[in-house]
Amino acid sequence: MLTPFQELSDTSRLWIYQSDRKFTEEELPKLEQYLSAFLEKWTAHGAALNAGFEIKYDRFIIIALDQTQSAASGCSIDTQVRFIQDLEKEFEVSLLDKMNVTYIQNDRLHFKPLTDFKKMAKDGAVGKKTIVFNNLVNTKEEYLEHWEVPAIESWHSRFFK
Template sequence: MLTDFNNLPDDSRVWIYQANRKLTDDELAIIHDKTAKFLEAWTAHGTDLEAGFELKYNRFIVIGLNQENASASGCSIDASVRFIQSLEKEFEVDLLDKMNVTFYSGDFIAYKPLTDFRKMAKARSVSPNTVVFNNLVNTKAEYLENWEVPAKESWHNRFLA
């Protein structure tokens, strides 16, 4: 059951998928429609799941699930991963690789492999104050408060010298 992301409770579970490139407005329109259609039909053991989503910065798909009525099961999580994989294939984009870092570089959003981010930290091209996207947040409240944070306040801190 599709609901507005803003109406989900703060303890809703979230999954964040980051694209390895900026998505076009046309791609986002199609992704929006496909994601809405998927979430409208998303179930766990025959029970509708109350879920919403946001598309952020032409790069991120954020799915939220209200677990008060029904939680995602292994099968429903597998279905969501298959859905994301179908988007990857259709748009020739990587959405599932967690070994990449997205961060602000001035006014722009940069996307680098973790090894490159490490090198940039060592060379001081990124600093403890560089704002990174912490895609490991688990709840809507964490997403709203701790998703865009200085690297020193995230797991990225381990790469800063």
């Protein structure tokens, strides 16, 4: 069951899929249509799942699931991953590769492979205060409070020692 993202509980479980490029203005309505159709029909053991989504910075797909009525099962999570894989093919993007970092520098979003970001940290090209996107957050509340944070306040901090 599709629910507006803003109406979902702050305890909702969260998945963040980071694209290796921005979605275009032409692609965004189609992406929203696909996400809406998928979440409208998404179930776990036949029970409708109360979920919503938002797209941030034309690059991140955030799916939230209010598990107070029905929780995600292994099969429903597998279904979500297959759906994301279909989006990767449809839009020719990478959404499941976790070995990349998106950060803000000079008021612009930048996307780098993790190895490049690590080298940039070592060389001082990015710093402890560089805003990074912590895609490891697990709930809507964590997303709202701890997703865009200085690198030193996220798992990225290990690159600044």
